[in-house]
Amino acid sequence: MQLKWINFFFYLSLIVLISVYTYETVITFSPINAYIGDEVWYPTAAYNMLKLVFHVTPPPMTNIGYPNEQNIQTYINPEHPPLAKYIMAVFIYFVGYYPIVWRIPSWILGDLMLIVGYFLGKKLVSNGILGNLAGILTALLIALDPNVWSLHGIALLDIYVSFFSFLSLYFLLNDKPLWASIALALAMLSKESAYVLIFPFLYYLGEISNNVKKRAIYGIGIPALIYILFSTPLIAYYGGIKAWLDATIIHRALWDVTNGHITLTATSQISTPWDWFLNIHPFYLGYNLYASTNPYVLILWIITTPLAFIFRDSKLITTTMWAWTMWIGFVIVYILGNHTLFSFYVTDFMPVVDAYVVVSLFKLVQKINILK
Template identity: 60%
Template sequence: MSRKYVDILFYSLLAVIVATYTYFTIKTFLPINAYIGDEVWYPTAAYNMLKLIFHISPPMYFPYPDKPGIETFINVCHPPLAKYIMDIFIIVMGYYPLSWRLPSWIIGDLILITGFFFTRDILGKDLIGNLGGIFTSIILASCPNLWVLHGIAMLDIYVAFFSFLSLYFLLKNKLLLSAIFLGLAIASKEPAVMLIFPALYYIGEIERKPIKRAYLGLGIPAFVYLIISLPIIIYEGGPLAWLHAKIANTVVWDISNGHISLDAVTQISEPWDWFLNIHPFNMGHGLYANVNPIIMILWAVTTPLAFVMKNLKMIMTTMFAWSEWLGFVLVYVLGNHTQFSFYVTDFAPFVDSYVVISLFMIARKFYIKKGEEKNIEENKQNYSGGIS
């Protein structure tokens, strides 16, 4: 079969996976006509940003949640990009659950598509590469954490998508695009900041000029972040007032235990708990941010393989995941002992795709070795037959 028909076959399979995922997304989340989990904060903040900052008041077809100060809350403690994207749909459709969840649904589909092409690029654009790409899409679609977080209007799915695109373009050596998407990831939520470190390392392997390395690894992401934050900066009264608000509301918040009561032990799940799905976060409505322990353990076990094989693309994929995980460990050490299982979504695309890539690499090595042994044995037999 020619490569053209192989591609058509696998693109068709990918389309079926995405269509099935979309169907079950709509079937699961559309009927829930209520706030789910932290939706009480983010869609409301998105609407308030329209009302207070941009002076636009789309129709409200759904009431504010019963929270103190909610009608002026704009969520300064987190960057604004995800809320801007929600705002686009709220402007067009009005304020109600479908409008604020729809962008997350679209992003969930796009992550499956990105996973296919990401894996195929690393494994190769042959039958094995296409097969690996399909397996990655299936693993991503079956990831319980991504499933819940892509279905609702929270920030983590945006981090997952933009950081995944950043790594995708980084490994294609499209460094400027990668830097822009890294800035978009950071402008969605803070955990993406940790990705600056592995990105700088890879850029250093490609670009030896220190100034250009700093420009691509630090300057562009920072510029993107600041441009996106500009309306908030103006609203807060200028750079100094905004910076003070960020320190008070983000830095202090991130390293404190204020996220939930320490007594809520069944909701708290620290970074090492995620490997065993201990205390998955209850979103309500029968939805839990579960983690797949098999995938998480396989990720940890197969990480050394990337270094043994000296495969830079594999190393970068697993290190992007570990960098974010270590970021959560860092804030734990600094004092935040109230973390949640849904944080796994931030780096789940790296973990899921890395596990598939590493297992396919092992299988390919085994297949090649067996093939070489078979050829040696056949050559021996042919040689023996010629002598006799």
């Protein structure tokens, strides 16, 4: 069979998968005309940013109203970077303050994630039938992941950092460091869990180039520049760089390593990084939605990680360490004192895990066939 027909068949399969995924997303999440879980913080912060940061008149507040939280009418969520709120604010400004409106960006990113997963799986295996099969299985595994499913349907930050970090990895492994650097910056602007990705990013840059200057520019310079540029409205809002640093970066660092995200007595909602591997205490988001994990894939990830090092494959090593680095970041946060972590953080790195598990197993089969 000619390659173009093989590609056509799998592209068609991907389109069908995305269509079904989109349909199920719309019929599941659009009827919920209320705040879901932590949506009480982020769409409201986006709405407030329109007034307080960008000085534009937002659309009238709808019947849903502000949630019953202290100081919510002036809250702009300094505990997290601003990009996701910026994107929500654009949709709210042009369409209105409705749950379906602030969720649409998450739905779009969820669909795009399947596309990235397909092409990443294909890239890491081959351009033939096996590569296409690895790609479509990667996309399918992401689509079936219960954690990603719940989080892509609502307006939280995790789907944003998940998508942009996944996109950064795709560009990086395609040896397109500029685009990878830009996507990494967008991930860091979505949620601080992406900050640690600078380490695997720099590792892979070192594998493809011995130029220290190039590594510094793509790994540090460009992400830092983009981060500051996107933060300019907030710098102006707070009245200068020092005030902005105090109110956001420093405040964020202190907030991330302390308890208080939820009461410590809410044990059924708290899930440690090692709990995630066994789906212990999946976070209840409301409306019969749980941020459950997939223990089978996560345990397979542990088992297959040594393969990347056994094969001495820098792309495989970077892929698995991309996810492990984020997981280790949460472990460090726990060690530093924040014992109120949640299972929905798994979405931040789970698409990478899904891709790695599929690709590593395909690579294993290829190696076995070569030995035979």
